[in-house]
Amino acid sequence: MSTQLSTPTDRQSAEALARSKGEPNWLVELRGEAAELAGTIGWPKPEKVRIERWNLTAVGNYEQPTAVQAISELPEAVRELVSEGTENLLVQRNSGSVWKQLAGELAGKGVIFTDLETACKEHGDLVQKYMFQAVAKDEDKLTALNAAIWNGGVFVYVPKNVEVELPLQAILYNDNAEAAFAPHILIVADSHSRVTYVDCVISEPGAAAGPFVQPSIVEVFVKPGAHVRFGSIHAMGETGVDMTIRRAIIENDGQMEWIIGDLNDGNTLSDTKSILKGQGSTSDAKVISVGKNAQQNSLTTQAVHFGKSSDSNMVTRAVMKDSASAIINGITKIEHGATKANGVQTEKVLMLSPKARGDANPILLIDEDDVTAGHAASVGQVNPEQVYYLMSRGISKQDAERLIIYGFLAPVVSEIPVEAVRGQLQRLLERKLER
C-alpha cells in the first residue's frame, strides 16, 4: 500500500516550493529527486514496532515563517528554555526560522550558526559538501521525505582550531499541526575544533489541534581531533509522531557525545548512530526516554567501528508508564580491520505499570578478533528492596519510587550541558512521571 501524503511530495510541487523560496538550483534538484523517491520507497522498519500503523500522513504544508523582533515575543514555553544571557540562539517555528543570533566574537572567528535554509544560500558550497552525506536521502521514505520537504533547520560550522566555549542553542517548536515541521540539522566541526550544541524540540498547545508528523534528520561531521557535544530534548505533543534520524561521522581522534532526551507524548522513532571512521575516534551516546499512555517508542543507538582503537559507549534508559512501550535496540558493529576497538552498550527499561512494555535488544556484530566489546541489558520493575530501604527512613512510598526513578535516569540528566535545558528536562520529567 502506498501512503498518500498530504504535502506536495511530487517532483513538481517540491521543486516549485523550493524555487519560490529562492533556493539554489542544486537544492531544487535534490528536493525534486527526493520527492520522487519518497513516493516509491518504504518507511524504515525498526525491530518489533510497526510504524506503518502510525499516522504518518500528516506531514502538513509549508507555512511562511514570520521573524520575531525580540525574544520577548516568543511564547512562554520557548522563552523559559532560553539559556540566560545567551548570544547564540536560533529559534524555528513550524516551517522556518524566526530568530537567530550569534555572538559577534564567534562570527569574527568564522563560526557559522544559522538556519540551514539561509546557509544553503550563503554558504552553498560548504553545505553541499556535507548535506545528506552522513544520511543518504534514498535510505527510506523518511530520509527522502526529509530531503524533499525539510525546512528551517540549523547549520553549524566551526573552523579549524576554534573552540566555542558557550553552547550554541536551538529551540524548534510547532504550534500549528497543519504546518510542515521538518528540521534538518547539519553540524560540521573542522579539525581540532570544539563545540557544544543543544536543542529542544517542543510543541505549543496549537499543535494539539490535529495529528502531525515531524520527520527530522541530524548530521554531524567530526573532523580530525574535533570534539562535538550534542544535546537534544524532544518533547512534542501527544498528537505528533516524531521520527528523528541522527548520525555522526567521526574522523581520526575525533570525539562525539550524544545526550538525548526522548520525552515526546506521541509515538517516537529515534535512531542515533555514530560512524567511527577514524583511528582513535570516540563516541559516547546517552539516551533517556519516558513513555506514558499508549505511546510507542522505538529507540535505537548504533556505533559502527572502522577506525583502529576507536571507542564507543552507548547507554539507554527508559521509564515506561501506563501501557507505553519502548523497544530499545543497541547495535555495536566492529568492522574487519578495526583492531583494538572497544564498544560497550547498556540498555535498561524500568516499567512502572503491569501493562507497560519494554524490550531491550543488544546486538554485537564483530568482524575483527583483536577487539573488546560488551553489553548489558535489563528490563524490570522498581526494586521493592530499594523502596523498602528508603521507606525505612521515613520516606513515603511515592517519594521513594520517585527518587529511584530519577536515580535511574540520572546518568543522562546530569550530563545535559545547558543549565536552562537541564532544568527544563527536570520539569518535563516531573510532568511526565507524576501519576
Added chain:
Amino acid sequence: MATHFVIDGLKAAIDGKEILKGINLEIKGGEIHAIMGPNGTGKSTLASALMGHPKYEVTEGTAVLNGDDILEMGVDERALAGLFLAMQYPSEIPGVTNSDFLRSALNARRGEGNEISLIKFIRQMEGKMKELEMNPEFAHRYLNEGFSGGEKKRNEILQMMLLDPKIVVLDEIDSGLDIDALRIVSNGVNAMRSEDRGFLIITHYQRLLNYITPDFVHVMMQGRIVKSGGPELAERLENEGYDWVKEELGIVDETVGQA
C-alpha cells in the same frame, strides 16, 4: 513521654515458613539490649519484621511503641514513629546521591512546610560525617553504591544520627568494620545514648559490647529468645560459645528450620 517499646508474642513467617516463634521483649528509653545467637536463628528476621520488610508476614503479636502498635503501620510510618533499623545488608540505590537521600529522609520527618534549609542541612550532615570520620565525598556518592562493607555501616550510623530515632535496631553494625571504625561507630552510638532512646543491638561478638555496654543480653535460638541476662552473659558466650546454652535447654539444632 519516656520511650517504651514492648514486643509481645511476635510471630513472623517468610514464604509461608514460620521463622519467629513468639518474641517477647521490653525496651525502655535509656536501655541497651543486645541480641546474640548463632547464624540462622532469626535475629535479622526480628529486625525486618519490626521494620516491615515486605517479604515478612507478621502472623501474631504486637510491637507497641509509646502506645501505638507499629506492626499496624506502613514502613515509612514506623520510621516516622521513631523506629530505626541499621540493616545488615543496606540497599544500593544508583543515581540517588547520599545527600539527596538524607535530605529527603530528614524532610519526611520534619513534615511538609517545615523543610530544612539546604545550608542548615549541609552543616548538619557535614558535622555528623566528621564525627564519623567519613570523607565528605560520600555525600555526593550514590547511596551505598560501591561502598565497602564498612563504609555502608558507617553510612547507616550517619542516618541514625541525623534522624534522631526513639528505638534503634542495629543489625550486625560491627560486621566488616576495621578496629578504628569499630571505635568510631561505637562512639557514634554512645553519643546517641539518652534517656528517651532505646537500643537493640544484634551482634555476634563481644568486641562491640566492649565499647557499647549493654544493660541486657538475650540469646536467640529457633526463632525465640531462649535466655536473657546481663553483660556477663555476653562475656560467657564469647568465651565458651553456645553449647552450654543448648545443653542447658536441651536444644540439639538451634536454627529455625528444624524446630
